[in-house]
Amino acid sequence: MAKKKNDDINFAPRGRGTEKDGAVQKGVDLPKPTKKKHKSLGLTEDNLKAMYEQMYLQRRFEERAMQQYQKGKFGGFLHLYIGQEAVSTGTVFALNDDDDIITAYRDHGWGLCRGITANEGMAELFGKKTGCSKGKGGSMHFAKTENHFWGGYGIVGGHIPIGGGLAFANKYNQNGRISATFFGDGAVDQGALHETFNIANLWGLPAIFAVENNGYSMGTAARRHTVTEIVDRAKAYGMKSKVVNGMDVFSVYEAMKEVSEEVRENSEPYFLEIRTYRYRGHSMSDPQKYRTKEELDEYQKIDPIERLKTYLKDNKIMKDEEIQEIEDKVEQEVLDAVEFADNSDFPDESELYDDMFAEEEPYFHN
Amino acid sequence: MAELQFREAIREAIDEEMAREEKVFIMGEEVAEYNGAYKVTEGLLDKYGYKRVIDTPISELGFSGIGVGAAMNGLRPIVEFMTFNFAVLAADQIINHASKAGYMTGGQITMPIVFRGANASAGQLGATHSVAFDSMYAHFPGLKVIYTSEPDDAKGLLKSAIRDDNPVLFMESEQMYGMKGEVSEEEDYIIPIGKGKVKREGSDVTVVAHGKMYHVAKQAAAQLEKDGVDVEIIDPRTVKPLDLPLIVESIKKTNRCVVVDEAHPFAGFAAEIGFLIQREAFDYLDAPVQRVTLPDVNAPFAKNLLDAWLPSPKNVIDAVNQVTYRN
Numbered sequence: 001m002a003k004k005k006n007d008d009i010n011f012a013p014r015g016r017g018t019e020k021d022g023a024v025q026k027g028v029d030l031p032k033p034t035k036k037k038h039k040s041l042g043l044t045e046d047n048l049k050a051m052y053e054q055m056y057l058q059r060r061f062e063e064r065a066m067q068q069y070q071k072g073k074f075g076g077f078l079h080l081y082i083g084q085e086a087v088s089t090g091t092v093f094a095l096n097d098d099d100d101i102i103t104a105y106r107d108h109g110w111g112l113c114r115g116i117t118a119n120e121g122m123a124e125l126f127g128k129k130t131g132c133s134k135g136k137g138g139s140m141h142f143a144k145t146e147n148h149f150w151g152g153y154g155i156v157g158g159h160i161p162i163g164g165g166l167a168f169a170n171k172y173n174q175n176g177r178i179s180a181t182f183f184g185d186g187a188v189d190q191g192a193l194h195e196t197f198n199i200a201n202l203w204g205l206p207a208i209f210a211v212e213n214n215g216y217s218m219g220t221a222a223r224r225h226t227v228t229e230i231v232d233r234a235k236a237y238g239m240k241s242k243v244v245n246g247m248d249v250f251s252v253y254e255a256m257k258e259v260s261e262e263v264r265e266n267s268e269p270y271f272l273e274i275r276t277y278r279y280r281g282h283s284m285s286d287p288q289k290y291r292t293k294e295e296l297d298e299y300q301k302i303d304p305i306e307r308l309k310t311y312l313k314d315n316k317i318m319k320d321e322e323i324q325e326i327e328d329k330v331e332q333e334v335l336d337a338v339e340f341a342d343n344s345d346f347p348d349e350s351e352l353y354d355d356m357f358a359e360e361e362p363y364f365h366n
Numbered sequence: 367m368a369e370l371q372f373r374e375a376i377r378e379a380i381d382e383e384m385a386r387e388e389k390v391f392i393m394g395e396e397v398a399e400y401n402g403a404y405k406v407t408e409g410l411l412d413k414y415g416y417k418r419v420i421d422t423p424i425s426e427l428g429f430s431g432i433g434v435g436a437a438m439n440g441l442r443p444i445v446e447f448m449t450f451n452f453a454v455l456a457a458d459q460i461i462n463h464a465s466k467a468g469y470m471t472g473g474q475i476t477m478p479i480v481f482r483g484a485n486a487s488a489g490q491l492g493a494t495h496s497v498a499f500d501s502m503y504a505h506f507p508g509l510k511v512i513y514t515s516e517p518d519d520a521k522g523l524l525k526s527a528i529r530d531d532n533p534v535l536f537m538e539s540e541q542m543y544g545m546k547g548e549v550s551e552e553e554d555y556i557i558p559i560g561k562g563k564v565k566r567e568g569s570d571v572t573v574v575a576h577g578k579m580y581h582v583a584k585q586a587a588a589q590l591e592k593d594g595v596d597v598e599i600i601d602p603r604t605v606k607p608l609d610l611p612l613i614v615e616s617i618k619k620t621n622r623c624v625v626v627d628e629a630h631p632f633a634g635f636a637a638e639i640g641f642l643i644q645r646e647a648f649d650y651l652d653a654p655v656q657r658v659t660l661p662d663v664n665a666p667f668a669k670n671l672l673d674a675w676l677p678s679p680k681n682v683i684d685a686v687n688q689v690t691y692r693n
Contacts, residue, residue: 100439134472143471150438151471156463161428162463165435172391172417172441179435192458195428202423355473356508358531363560363607364507 002179013224027215027222027295028275030302033248037315041254043093045317051093051249052312053326055085055305060334062119065108065125068338069284074126076138081109081278083247086304087212088113090252095180095260100148100166102159103182106212107152110182111142114149118337125173128344135347136355148177154179157183157190159208164196164269167207171267178263180208180256186217188230197237200269208256210272212246218282219290234271246276247304250311263272367548374405375517375549376482376538379524380407380444382554384414387442392422394446394483395430403448404484404543430456430481434464437479437533442530447483450499450537456481463683464533465508478531482524485630486578487514487665488540490672496665498628500577501635504606510559511605513537515580517547517632519603522557531557539578562609564616568598572616573685574639575626576602579658579677583626586682595686605635613639614646621652622689626682631659653689658682 037225038048050269061081069078081088084106092113095101103110111121116132124131125139132142133151143151150166153159163181170177187193188211200207217225234241242259245251252274277299281288312318356362370378375385384390391414392407398420398421401408411419422429426447432445448454453460460481487496504511510532514520520538549555556668563578566587575583580601587597598616603610617623623643636657643655658681668673687693 083655104434132472133470133474136472137470141470143474145438145474147472150475151467153463155458158431158458161431161459162435162438164428165432165437166439167435168432169436169439172436190429192431193424195423196431197430198423199425199428203420274457354472355469358468358476358478365504365606365608 001359022141025240027277027291028213030247030275031243033245034252034254036254038250042257043253047093047278048308048312048317049088049326052305052323053330054113055089055249056327057309057330058085058088058112059305060330061112061337062108063122064286064334064338065122066280067128068125071190073342077105078125078139079106079282080278080280081106083303084212084214084276085109086252087246087248087274087276087327090249091256094253094256096177098148098152099177099260099280100170100179101182102150102163102166102179103152104156104159104184104187105140105152105154107140107142110152111144111149114144115147116142116144116149118333119340120133121336121342122341123221126341126344127346128239128341129347129351130340130344134351134355157187159183160187160190160192161196163209164207165203165353167200167205167269168182168203171204178206178208178260179269180209180210180260182212182218183229184221185211185213185215186220186225187211188218188233189226193233197233197239197269197271201239203239204267205269206263206267207269208272209269210274212277213273213275216278216282219286221290229271229273239269239271240284241273244272246273247267247299247302247307249304249308263350274303291351367392368551369546370517370549372517372538372545372547373404373543375521375547376406376524376632377408377410379408379475379521379528381413383525383528384410384418389440389442390444391418391441392444392446392681393422393433393676395422395424395448395552397421397446401445404540406543407446419532424532426452426456427458427535431458432478434459434467434477434488438467438475438479442478442482442528444482446480449484449495449540451495451497453483453499460503460509460533460535463504469508473567473687476531477533480524480527480534480536482536486539487676490667490669491665492667493664498660499603500535500537500575501627501629501638508533509533510607511537511602513577513605514603515577515601517545519557519601521549522555523559523603525554525556526559532607534559535663537577542578549575554627557603560604560607560609562600562602562604562612564598564612565601566597566599568596568620570596571624571690572598572600572613573624573626573682574600574602574613575606579590579626579628581605582677583682586679586686587684589679590686592658593693595690597605597686608641610646617643617647618650621650623651623655624665624682624685624689625655625657627657627659627676628677629659630662631657632662633664634659652668653691656688
């Protein structure tokens, strides 16, 4: 048998989809958004206003955070959620307030949506003692457990079984709560996901697992890092699944409402592939050479915040002035948060050893 | 006192704590219907049912993470590993999550979870089934590590571990499950985590040894006694928090020390104890501290090589002779 030439040996990923010459490459193909209006989804006008305020808050919080990062006000990683706000907002409005949410390191939007104040969030970014995690966690580790937001986690896929465990405890205690675990498309390749899906269905865990497929696992396009469609991961484990348009808050809300009711009722896991798009790089140091400006423009044309704003205006729910009022209020809230964070104290050095153990006077090896 | 096998002592601890607290449950491979790979959990399924005695697939990473999430959300899981050699697959959950989630969230999360199972070697099982992991886990802040040598210690300390609000690794030995020992019949018998024990009083040399190595040290001490050397054996029982004062106190009396450890030598338990002794008891030492550990070599399969690999009473005697200048 003739030896193949070296040039014929190729480990470039042969994932799903094909390159189309000349066409704008899209990170994800969005399914059609729901056609339902807010009333038939069970959303009031006040709900919509609150949703708009929340999404705008997430957006402006991060834009200001980015500025502060660039000014050198804080260090570490900063993974921005900009573009994905409909996913957190639609979910949090659909779930019960005591359902348990856990996510990966792109967590600011989730935290804000679950009641971390702009002050607490910004202070955490700055590493201040007034932060939601007392300056111990930083950008990737926002948490507010009293509101059933269990935090952001920085090891890709590491929190997926933990989300299953939150559901396990809910089932054990028969408290009627479910868990919802969010992760990026990079995490679907981790063994932790596969082990968790298998166990979750074996044990009938009341858990939603949702990938926020924003098209890129850091700099690797989804079509280059995974074979088959991501949603099909569910098939191997006999789980129900659905693809959702994550650029439309109504579509996320509708899917989460239906799925959460089903999961709660039947105590079984469900996998959602929520397709969305992140406008910024993976983190602040990302030159984004893996995608085109045109691709980004395509998604910004269907921006989830603009989309909701248009709906509010077209349906005469809010006038321009009222929208402006909300935006001004949020703008001030975020500016105040920057000032609050800047003026807050760093944790005392004596706090270095705090929060390691449950007991008052723990042992530290020395 | 009642004479119990090691596995029975562990089972009693689990049983008593499950009876005492509804939030305690146990999961792991073969713990329920099979009655435990080493029969530690025998009878627990019949007593507590499928809600609290749970068979898992062979998915160490997955079920450990589910344990971590359940602990965060109010339960008190006991996660059994068939051996800690398999728990390497779950190390992300133990090292990255269980030990850190509380700290990273500024104390918003508590993690009352016990990871337990067999540790270290158990005969001719080859290199991947023979590693002692206690010092490795003790390296990481936020974890408590227990590796006991006798059924009585196991019962009292496992009960403490299950009641502890922090992640605790509780290590056992396949080769000791059938070993019998006197176990206190005191009601609700608790041994505090972090307290070592003088297992044999002596005046000539201190031997520090825990887990399976305690028994190697004990055999060496019996032999040395015939030669007129009076060995004191300290069993720390808990690797971390370490009962250093107990060790130092003994050295102040004997002025000599040998540490016996079933892990490899580099940066292990023996290395750490050696450092601590020079810092805390330098002026009391009449000889450099010696250690008996595994060599820096993987576990072999061949019986003769395995015997050469594993610390033996002979190795301990040689080390004692060295610190007492008897050779």
